Amino acid sequence: MRRTAHSRILAVARLLIAVVAALAVGFVVYFAWAGRRATSVEAGIPQALADERASRIRDLTYEASFDIPATRSEPIHGSVTARFTLNEIAAPLVFDFAQAAEKFLGATVNGQTTSEVTSRNGHLIVPANLLVPGQPNEVTLTFIAGDEALNRQDEFLYTLFVPARASLAMPVFDQPNLKARWVLSLDIPDGWTAVANGATTGQIRLNNRTRLIFAKTEPLPTYLFAFAAGKFLIETGERDGRQFRMLHRETDAAKVARNRDAIFDLHHTALRWLEDYTAIPYPFGKFDFVAIPSFQFGGMEHAGAVFYNASSMFLDETATQNQRLGRASLIAHETAHMWFGDLVTMQWFNDVWMKEVFANFMAAKIVNPSFPEVNHDLRFLYLHYPAAYEVDRTAGANPIRQSLGNLNEAGSLYGAIIYQKAPIVMRQLELLLGADAFRDGLREYLKAHAMANATWPDLIRVLDARTPADLVAWSRAWVEERGRPQVTMDVKPDTAGGVTVALQVGDALAAQSGSGRVLVWPQTLRVVLGHRAHAVHVDVTLGDSGRAAFSQAPFPGEGGGAPTDVRWVLPTGGGLGYGDFVLPSAMLDALATDLPAIVDPLTRGAALVTMWDSMLEGRIPAARVRDALMVALPLERDELNVARQMGYLQSLFWRFSSAGERMALAPALETLLRDGLTRAATISLKSAWFSAVRSTATTPETIAWLRRVWNREEKIPGLLLSENDETDLALDLALRGAADAERMLDTQEARITNPDRKARFAFVRPAVAESAATREALFERFKDVANRRREAWVLEAMGYLHHPIRAGAARHLIVPALQMVREIRDTGDIFFPKRWADAALGGHRSPEAAADVRAYLDSLPTDYPERLRWVLLASADPLFRAATIVR
Numbered sequence: 001m002r003r004t005a006h007s008r009i010l011a012v013a014r015l016l017i018a019v020v021a022a023l024a025v026g027f028v029v030y031f032a033w034a035g036r037r038a039t040s041v042e043a044g045i046p047q048a049l050a051d052e053r054a055s056r057i058r059d060l061t062y063e064a065s066f067d068i069p070a071t072r073s074e075p076i077h078g079s080v081t082a083r084f085t086l087n088e089i090a091a092p093l094v095f096d097f098a099q100a101a102e103k104f105l106g107a108t109v110n111g112q113t114t115s116e117v118t119s120r121n122g123h124l125i126v127p128a129n130l131l132v133p134g135q136p137n138e139v140t141l142t143f144i145a146g147d148e149a150l151n152r153q154d155e156f157l158y159t160l161f162v163p164a165r166a167s168l169a170m171p172v173f174d175q176p177n178l179k180a181r182w183v184l185s186l187d188i189p190d191g192w193t194a195v196a197n198g199a200t201t202g203q204i205r206l207n208n209r210t211r212l213i214f215a216k217t218e219p220l221p222t223y224l225f226a227f228a229a230g231k232f233l234i235e236t237g238e239r240d241g242r243q244f245r246m247l248h249r250e251t252d253a254a255k256v257a258r259n260r261d262a263i264f265d266l267h268h269t270a271l272r273w274l275e276d277y278t279a280i281p282y283p284f285g286k287f288d289f290v291a292i293p294s295f296q297f298g299g300m301e302h303a304g305a306v307f308y309n310a311s312s313m314f315l316d317e318t319a320t321q322n323q324r325l326g327r328a329s330l331i332a333h334e335t336a337h338m339w340f341g342d343l344v345t346m347q348w349f350n351d352v353w354m355k356e357v358f359a360n361f362m363a364a365k366i367v368n369p370s371f372p373e374v375n376h377d378l379r380f381l382y383l384h385y386p387a388a389y390e391v392d393r394t395a396g397a398n399p400i401r402q403s404l405g406n407l408n409e410a411g412s413l414y415g416a417i418i419y420q421k422a423p424i425v426m427r428q429l430e431l432l433l434g435a436d437a438f439r440d441g442l443r444e445y446l447k448a449h450a451m452a453n454a455t456w457p458d459l460i461r462v463l464d465a466r467t468p469a470d471l472v473a474w475s476r477a478w479v480e481e482r483g484r485p486q487v488t489m490d491v492k493p494d495t496a497g498g499v500t501v502a503l504q505v506g507d508a509l510a511a512q513s514g515s516g517r518v519l520v521w522p523q524t525l526r527v528v529l530g531h532r533a534h535a536v537h538v539d540v541t542l543g544d545s546g547r548a549a550f551s552q553a554p555f556p557g558e559g560g561g562a563p564t565d566v567r568w569v570l571p572t573g574g575g576l577g578y579g580d581f582v583l584p585s586a587m588l589d590a591l592a593t594d595l596p597a598i599v600d601p602l603t604r605g606a607a608l609v610t611m612w613d614s615m616l617e618g619r620i621p622a623a624r625v626r627d628a629l630m631v632a633l634p635l636e637r638d639e640l641n642v643a644r645q646m647g648y649l650q651s652l653f654w655r656f657s658s659a660g661e662r663m664a665l666a667p668a669l670e671t672l673l674r675d676g677l678t679r680a681a682t683i684s685l686k687s688a689w690f691s692a693v694r695s696t697a698t699t700p701e702t703i704a705w706l707r708r709v710w711n712r713e714e715k716i717p718g719l720l721l722s723e724n725d726e727t728d729l730a731l732d733l734a735l736r737g738a739a740d741a742e743r744m745l746d747t748q749e750a751r752i753t754n755p756d757r758k759a760r761f762a763f764v765r766p767a768v769a770e771s772a773a774t775r776e777a778l779f780e781r782f783k784d785v786a787n788r789r790r791e792a793w794v795l796e797a798m799g800y801l802h803h804p805i806r807a808g809a810a811r812h813l814i815v816p817a818l819q820m821v822r823e824i825r826d827t828g829d830i831f832f833p834k835r836w837a838d839a840a841l842g843g844h845r846s847p848e849a850a851a852d853v854r855a856y857l858d859s860l861p862t863d864y865p866e867r868l869r870w871v872l873l874a875s876a877d878p879l880f881r882a883a884t885i886v887r
Contacts, residue, residue: 041094043122044408045164047348049094050175056093057173059136060084060180061216064170066145068229070189072152076145077105080170082180083138089128096167096174097143098122104171105142117141124171141171148827151789155755156192156230156249158292158307160300160829163349163410166222175407177347177453179219186212186229194229195247197304199286218284218303219451221345226302228290237264242271248291250314251754252723259314266328266370270335273366279443280450283343293756294792296829298330301337301359308334309792310756316722318687321639325379328370332363344446347453349410353400354456356414357422358442360384364423378602378640380427381575385609388421392484393580393616396873397509399482400425401456411830412867415874424578425478429463431524431576432474437466469522473544477519483509485521485579487542491569491587498553499566501527505546508580520546526574528606531555531567532597537574567594572606580617581610588620592628601638608641612648615656616881622656626665634672639685646673646692653696654804655845655882662698670702677716686719694732703736710744723752727761734768735805741770763793767800772809775801779813783820785827791835798839807843814840814849815856818872825868833868837875850876850883 041049063081086093097104097119107117109130118125124141131137149165151158159169167174184196190208194200197220202213214227232247235256244264250256267289271282284303291310300307312330315323340362341355364383368376391397400422402413430438441463445454448462456479464471486508494500503525510517525540525548534555540548554563568587571577583591591607598604611628614620626649633645653662653669673696677689697703708714709721710729721729730748734741745765752758766778779801781787788794798817802810817840825833841853853876860869 041121041123042406043098044406045096045167045174046406047404050177050348050407052091053094053173053175054177056087057084057178058087060173060178061183062172062180062225063183064225065185065187066227067187068157068189068192072154076147076150077142078145078170079140079142080172081138081140082172083136085136086131086133089131089133092128093126093131093139095124095126095139095141095171096122096164097124097141097171098167099143099146103144103146105144107142108138108140110138122167143171145169153230156228156232156292158228158230158290158295159226160296160307161225162223162300163352163413163830164223164407165829166225172222174222176221176223176345176349179221179345179451179453181219182217182225184214184227186214186227188212188229192230193232193234193247194227195232195245195288195290195305196227197225197284197302199304215285220303220342224302224342224345226300226305226307228292228305228307232290235260237261239264239268240272242268243286244268245286245288246291247288248310248314249293249754249756250291250310252314255314255316258317263313263327263331266331267335269370270332270363270366273332274336274339274362277362277365277439278339278446280339280343280446282338283450284338294760294790296791297831299334301334301341303338303342306334311724316724318683318690318719318722318725320643320688320691321374321684322643322688324684325367325371325374328367329363329383332366333359336362336366339446343451344449345453347455348404349407349413350402350404351456352410352413353418353422354459356418357400357426360419360423361426375601375638375640377575378605378638380423381602381605381609382640382644384420384424385578386612387416387419388424388578389484389609389613390878391416391874392421392482393613394874394877396870396875396877397482397484398867398870400479402867408826409865409867411825411828412833412865412871414830415834415871421578428478428523428576428578429471429474432469432522433463433467438463441466470544474522477521481517481519483507485519485523486582487571487577487579488582489569489571489584491566491584494551496551496553497563498551499529499569500549500551501529501569502549503540503542503547503571505542505579520544521579523577523579525571525577527577528570528573528600528603529566529568530570530573530594530598530603531564532594533599534564535573535598535600535603539574540571570603570607570610572610573603575602575606580613582617582619583610583614585619588614589624592620592624595628596632596635601641604636604638605641605644608644608648615885616878618884622652622885623661626652626657630668630672634676639682639688642676642685643688646688650692650696654843655878656885658886666696666698669696670699674702677719680718683719686716687725690716690719690725694729697732697736703733703738707733707738710748723754723757727752727757731764731768731800734770735800735803737770741768760790760793760796763790764797764800767797775806775810776813779817785823788824788828788832791829791832795832795835795839798836799842802840802843804843804845807846807849811844811846811849811852814844814852818853818856821872822865822868825865834871834875837872841875841879844879845882845886847883850879853879 061083066076066078068076101119104119107114116127146168149161149168151160164174166172186194188194188210194212196214197217198215200212201215204211235246237244244267275281286304289306291308291313293310295309298309298312312327336359340358346352346354364380398417400417445459445462460471460475486506488504490502492500505520507519523542527538527540529536529552538550542548554565557563567590571581595607611625615622615625629645629649636642636645673693680686680689697706727748730744734745749761752761766774769775821833821837824836
């Protein structure tokens with residue numbers, strides 16, 4: 001039967017009514033759900049909240065002001081005005097302010113003072129009815145700033161907001177993909193000065209105080225917004241028309257004068273190089289930096305206001321080559337961040353590694369021309385491979401790129417994998433594409449995302465178009481998965497009297513865990529085959545098959561004699577290969593014997609790193625490595641190799657020798673080191689040798705000599721000790737039970753003229769006390785977060801508390817220290833948890849200490865954060881290996 005027109009109209013009307021009703025119910029449900037979602041938000045900054053805000057907010061600016069009192073104990077009052085456009089107002093708007101509700105003082109929304117803004121679970125909730133869609137909104141929030149991220153001292157303070165700590169100080173949208181332009185004003189006491197991202201545009205006198213107003217910045221995320229204020233001295237410099245300004249608290253005018261020009265020169269060199277490489281001019285106007293005493297990091301890349309650890313900038317006359325290289329690399333690293341991290345910022349902190357890898361990778365390129373005397377391939381090897389292996393060989397290995405559900409866990413993403421392994425991986429990627437294609441891809445990526453955000457897949461898409469290789473598969477192995485390849489080697493004689501070498505990639509981590517994953521890790525190797533001073537290089541590609549093979553003829557005999565056999569094959573010999581390379585035991589022994597005869601410094605370094613890695617994997621005895629180094633070190637002439645060999649010898653002495661072996665070895669080792677000090681031709685080398693003597697001294701003869709040196713009764717020819725040298729020496733002598741230690745420490749404290757260094761010495765001093773009760777009282781103090789604020793001081797003290805000399809007396813402090821790691825993650829800065837765990841475990845080697853740590857790890861609840869568990873496993877790994885190696 002056919003329906004009439006009228007019935008059809010009625011049917012359509014009913015349908016429309018039903019649709020409208022459904023939509024109405026849907027909107028009610030949505031608004032209710034959205035309201036619940038916003039008002040019941042979890043602590044921290046969950047990714048769901050960050051994604052929602054990023055989709056709603058645009059055209060964001062902040063106007064922030066802080067009133068800084070002269071007295072450290074008085075609170076800092078502040079206000080933030082956020083201006084933005086909202087795409088929609090379906091839900092309340094959530095600001096992040098991780099403070100108690102009473103520190104939120106009031107709100108004005110779009111010109112109306114309101115009490116409807118509420119504090120909940122570390123957030124401020126602005127009701128949707130106070131906001132307008134599609135038009136500018138203005139929200140002003142007044143507050144008492146939290147001190148946790150303001151690093152307040154008696155005479156200065158500085159912000160440190162990475163990764164998501166700005167919300168400890170002020171209400172903001174604390175996420176990297178809501179970049180904003182900032183305007184700042186600071187009210188500061190008389191006699192103080194200040195620096196911020198923007199240039200100072202105004203100064204107003206206010207009754208014995210000064211208000212400084214700073215220019216509006218380019219778009220910056222909250223973690224890059226920064227200021228420092230206090231009693232600072234100011235140095236200025238100009239290079240090719242570019243102005244630099246350095247704030248500092250160094251009172252030694254001669255030290256400032258010695259270092260000043262080099263600091264400005266290194267910044268200028270880095271900026272010029274990066275402008276040329278990226279084809280983008282420096283994007284942030286002014287370039288100021290602050291040298292901060294005992295700064296938690298080496299540096300922090302705040303645009304226009306870089307912060308550095310003062311001790312990394314102002315080097316002593318006795319600085320080693322490594323220290324001078326370290327300063328140059330640090331400056332280049334932070335300068336590279338102006339493009340990689342500041343100009344283009346990661347979308348979310350799961351890609352924080354991207355800014356760090358490019359900063360480190362570019363720094364290695366930038367520094368090279370300034371130090372033509374240095375073997376930079378060797379330095380790259382030492383700077384990256386050992387530290388990356390220290391994590392990647394352990395059960396605590398983690399991927400370069402990790403998932404991250406909440407920014408309150410972002411700090412645990414930092415570590416050797418993103419700082420040291422990632423540059424190795426990036427170098428392999430550059431080799432895969434070619435240097436020019438790689439550079440051009442980076443230029444395209446930077447220009448496409450300038451003043452905005454991007455992800456690792458965004459970069460991979462750009463680079464993938466420049467190579468036939470499958471970069472997605474490459475990225476999965478090297479970037480997305482944890483662990484390192486294990487490369488086994490089969491070496492057989494061939495019919496021509498040479499050898500045939502077959503390499504095979506395996507996955508030891510997958511085998512141990514039974515995960516069943518299949519990874520290949522494509523990479524380029526530069527294999528070295530050798531016999532004492534003879535060596536030949538062979539370039540080998542481990543491609544998608546995970547296999548490679550090649551043959552090598554015997555070496556020609558000397559003087560027309562019989563050909564020389566290949567004694568060893570070193571897949572890492574050219575400084576490229578990354579992984580656990582399993583060499584036959586006979587070849588490891590031959591490498592140990594031939595080490596001083598190998599002509600190329602890079603190959604010697606690669607052999608040394610491979611031997612050390614093999615020792616930790618149980619393939620060569622620690623005593624064999626120690627004996628090889630006792631022979632090789634006096635013959636070594638490359639300063640980088642000298643420093644590395646001395647470092648390994650110190651580890652072998654303190655951690656991989658029994659008490660009896662240590663006692664037997666000490667006289668010979670101290671003689672070797674003191675002879676090296678006498679022979680050293682440069683101040684840099686003398687300083688390195690003296691540091692090794694000081695660190696390993698245990699015999700009465702050497703300790704007495706060091707005491708005479710500290711007393712200034714005896715001089716070291718060619719080496720004038722600095723105040724820092726004497727301070728470290730006094731602490732080391734007290735640790736060793738020097739006679740009348742307290743009087744010696746009193747004298748040393750009186751020698752220190754700089755107030756910041758004097759405060760550091762007074763803080764650390766109880767850690768070397770003879771009294772166990774004094775030392776334990778210091779550790780108990782660290783359980784209060786207020787006493788952990790100066791993290792560098794705390795870590796130095798923890799190193800003394802757990803020094804091998806005190807290991808037995810400190811064993812009972814290990815587990816309490818590990819129990820604090822989770823709280824330290826929540827209250828400290830990004831590197832503190834790993835460094836704390838390293839300091840607590842670094843002096844121990846006994847099976848009993850290892851058993852204590854294993855028992856603690858086994859007792860952790862199933863919901864203990866996985867990344868924090870990885871931190872503990874990586875820190876504990878050297879202890880577990882030492883307990884096995886030393887019997």
